[in-house]
Amino acid sequence: MATPQKADIDAARLWDDLIALGTITEPGKPYTRRSFTPLFQEGRDFLRGRLEAAGLAVRIDAAGNLIGRLEGSEPGLPAIAMGSHSDTVPAGGRFDGIAGVIAAIEVARAIRESGTLLRHPVEVIDCLAEEPSAFGLSCIGSRGMVAKLDDAMLAMTDADGRVLADALRAVGGDPERIAEAQRDDLAAFLELHIEQGPVLEAERIPIGVVTAIVGIRRIEIRFEGQAAHAGTAPMHLRRDAAYAGALTLARIRERAEALAAAGEGYFVATVGIMEVWPGGSNVVPGRCRIVVDIRSSDPALTDRFAAGLDADSRAAADMAKVERAEFAILSDGVPAVCDPLLRETIRDAADACGQAAIDIASGAGHDAAFMAAVCPAAMIFIPCLRGMSHTPEEYSTPEELAAGTAVLLETVLRLDERLD
Amino acid sequence: MATPQKADIDAARLWDDLIALGTITEPGKPYTRRSFTPLFQEGRDFLRGRLEAAGLAVRIDAAGNLIGRLEGSEPGLPAIAMGSHSDTVPAGGRFDGIAGVIAAIEVARAIRESGTLLRHPVEVIDCLAEEPSAFGLSCIGSRGMVAKLDDAMLAMTDADGRVLADALRAVGGDPERIAEAQRDDLAAFLELHIEQGPVLEAERIPIGVVTAIVGIRRIEIRFEGQAAHAGTAPMHLRRDAAYAGALTLARIRERAEALAAAGEGYFVATVGIMEVWPGGSNVVPGRCRIVVDIRSSDPALTDRFAAGLDADSRAAADMAKVERAEFAILSDGVPAVCDPLLRETIRDAADACGQAAIDIASGAGHDAAFMAAVCPAAMIFIPCLRGMSHTPEEYSTPEELAAGTAVLLETVLRLDERLD
Numbered sequence: 036m037a038t039p040q041k042a043d044i045d046a047a048r049l050w051d052d053l054i055a056l057g058t059i060t061e062p063g064k065p066y067t068r069r070s071f072t073p074l075f076q077e078g079r080d081f082l083r084g085r086l087e088a089a090g091l092a093v094r095i096d097a098a099g100n101l102i103g104r105l106e107g108s109e110p111g112l113p114a115i116a117m118g119s120h121s122d123t124v125p126a127g128g129r130f131d132g133i134a135g136v137i138a139a140i141e142v143a144r145a146i147r148e149s150g151t152l153l154r155h156p157v158e159v160i161d162c163l164a165e166e167p168s169a170f171g172l173s174c175i176g177s178r179g180m181v182a183k184l185d186d187a188m189l190a191m192t193d194a195d196g197r198v199l200a201d202a203l204r205a206v207g208g209d210p211e212r213i214a215e216a217q218r219d220d221l222a223a224f225l226e227l228h229i230e231q232g233p234v235l236e237a238e239r240i241p242i243g244v245v246t247a248i249v250g251i252r253r254i255e256i257r258f259e260g261q262a263a264h265a266g267t268a269p270m271h272l273r274r275d276a277a278y279a280g281a282l283t284l285a286r287i288r289e290r291a292e293a294l295a296a297a298g299e300g301y302f303v304a305t306v307g308i309m310e311v312w313p314g315g316s317n318v319v320p321g322r323c324r325i326v327v328d329i330r331s332s333d334p335a336l337t338d339r340f341a342a343g344l345d346a347d348s349r350a351a352a353d354m355a356k357v358e359r360a361e362f363a364i365l366s367d368g369v370p371a372v373c374d375p376l377l378r379e380t381i382r383d384a385a386d387a388c389g390q391a392a393i394d395i396a397s398g399a400g401h402d403a404a405f406m407a408a409v410c411p412a413a414m415i416f417i418p419c420l421r422g423m424s425h426t427p428e429e430y431s432t433p434e435e436l437a438a439g440t441a442v443l444l445e446t447v448l449r450l451d452e453r454l455d
Numbered sequence: 456m457a458t459p460q461k462a463d464i465d466a467a468r469l470w471d472d473l474i475a476l477g478t479i480t481e482p483g484k485p486y487t488r489r490s491f492t493p494l495f496q497e498g499r500d501f502l503r504g505r506l507e508a509a510g511l512a513v514r515i516d517a518a519g520n521l522i523g524r525l526e527g528s529e530p531g532l533p534a535i536a537m538g539s540h541s542d543t544v545p546a547g548g549r550f551d552g553i554a555g556v557i558a559a560i561e562v563a564r565a566i567r568e569s570g571t572l573l574r575h576p577v578e579v580i581d582c583l584a585e586e587p588s589a590f591g592l593s594c595i596g597s598r599g600m601v602a603k604l605d606d607a608m609l610a611m612t613d614a615d616g617r618v619l620a621d622a623l624r625a626v627g628g629d630p631e632r633i634a635e636a637q638r639d640d641l642a643a644f645l646e647l648h649i650e651q652g653p654v655l656e657a658e659r660i661p662i663g664v665v666t667a668i669v670g671i672r673r674i675e676i677r678f679e680g681q682a683a684h685a686g687t688a689p690m691h692l693r694r695d696a697a698y699a700g701a702l703t704l705a706r707i708r709e710r711a712e713a714l715a716a717a718g719e720g721y722f723v724a725t726v727g728i729m730e731v732w733p734g735g736s737n738v739v740p741g742r743c744r745i746v747v748d749i750r751s752s753d754p755a756l757t758d759r760f761a762a763g764l765d766a767d768s769r770a771a772a773d774m775a776k777v778e779r780a781e782f783a784i785l786s787d788g789v790p791a792v793c794d795p796l797l798r799e800t801i802r803d804a805a806d807a808c809g810q811a812a813i814d815i816a817s818g819a820g821h822d823a824a825f826m827a828a829v830c831p832a833a834m835i836f837i838p839c840l841r842g843m844s845h846t847p848e849e850y851s852t853p854e855e856l857a858a859g860t861a862v863l864l865e866t867v868l869r870l871d872e873r874l875d
Contacts, residue, residue: 124735167736232687249686253736264844265725265748266669266819267652270715277729281704288698295690305685307738309697309731315544316587316673316746318727318845326736328685399686424684425738
């Protein structure tokens, strides 16, 4: 056997791949590559090409995850997996999720090119639809890998009445065999991600070792009133659903700000979707839908806020003389703690790479939070410009991306020795 | 010359035409036939067919109005015009506007079939885009006929960046020769319309003689904040544009209700459009747009309300730490008074037809309000179910439509004798 070379990443190639994937976007709304769209498929074709060129065996699992695999030297050992997601929010950025997928590809490529054969298999996973999809569900692929993608979810529909199961089939998944997506053969899941917050940049620290990932609960509220002519419906007789929605939205903001300021734990709540129907300037809105995103490090805070939201939205409906036709939990995830051995290994790897590292909590949800249910999971954060994310201005420098990817590679090499 | 028959309407044919036009709709969102869409063109093809079959000369003027004309016996006399509009709001009804166009066709058809040659020419006008179009402008065709469709309006764009002038050209108009659309050859403009309010139904009166039409001011407000990740942007640092929009919407409703209750005049204000951008459930909204529709019988009330709105929307922007990037008057119309001689003639015609009639103000804007700038104009209201309009449930009975149309015919015949 030839003396193996020390694997090393190629920073320029890494950056070029990231930028190349970013060019696959809705032209008028950069950077948009939403799951289940033709553009998403185009992005996946790009990723598949890179994985195949790196010599990995590529497949799509039953939950629609794109997986590249490099076998190890010791048959039967569980795989060390790395990954994140390649889908974006509407008008999002080029880094959220994508950085973790591209970094994983670069690490696998570096290992393969070095001639080093690891003991464990190495996998690169592009998790399907981490961002909220058109079906109102997020982390579809990682849910599938941990047996949390159930029939009710597979029956969810988008605005056009398309069923998630059909959309999953169209991207190569197999909803009838969804149980086969569950993993019991992973030694670890490692996700590199931009911080999406301001801490690392402010502290001038290149590596964040994530301690825990917040739980996210999403609640959909629908108000039903009566559409009417804006000129002839007297004010006091109106059943304006948008009025109920606006009252609720304002109250959400006020209560969330107070709860966050109370200092009992990390807490944020957001209304990112407010739809008013039918949407003509001279029609009193008959329907309104809002989606509330609630995140906390403490499930008790989420419960308390949701109870208040229930009461507030009922009161708003009464005020506007409309029905609160729906108050539904779309998804609910508890906070996830990252694995201690993996965190320690990331710290050691950062040291070995000459990179400073600090512990940090994640305010955003991630595929790693689901993966923690089937294997030890951990995350490496890299800094990003002014904490901006889910916006076209999202940015990390080539140097920041390369430093994080080098630590990811070093972590995988060390885990290959430490893990059984 | 043969002894002319007394013209009479065919109630069954009238109803059938109205129902037939209603079938031309977005299938999933009845009844939707918005101006400048392929469906709108399909509706116009239907109307053109009916006009031609009735023996009228058909043309599209420079402002995109579809006009059918029957010449009179005395050359040089101005025309007696009847009409309304065939476009709908999204998910509107089958009667608003449409009843007036179909009734006008039936009246012209009845006159033509009777063998009676009127002294004056008779015109049927389907006014272009009375409802707010995708360009944010309403009454495009009637504005054109009264020289109020200016270059700034023709340069307005829709959400896809399409320019109104181009859309106008696509429906057969001619923006370069827009001045030619102006009418100085009309003796009267008569518009039959459903009441869109509850009065006639409640009073069991088949005919409303409209005294005046409210003025409508539309104001667009845009808030610009900063899109950010819903999980990592701390509550107290957010610049959430939807929060500013929601605060403003709630305040509009509260102040409008108070002003209407004060009894100083007819007053309503509506937010029918609220758009939140980018619209992902896990993104703090960076932009929000609302359109406010303000109507009153007294321009002073509109001015007072708009001044309060200006202050309220600034305060909401400050509260949400966002910019109020726009506060623009999209359109502004003063109240229009209906012509006394025409109103008297409608009353006489109703008497002659054995139909009770009352005076009534119009809370909705109409093409007739613009037409009043170039000729005597008046309106005939017919009852509608529970005052509902701009909803698929909008309804008048075949008998109510026929009674109104018979009064319209009788009015035209009488005006032909009374007018010079």
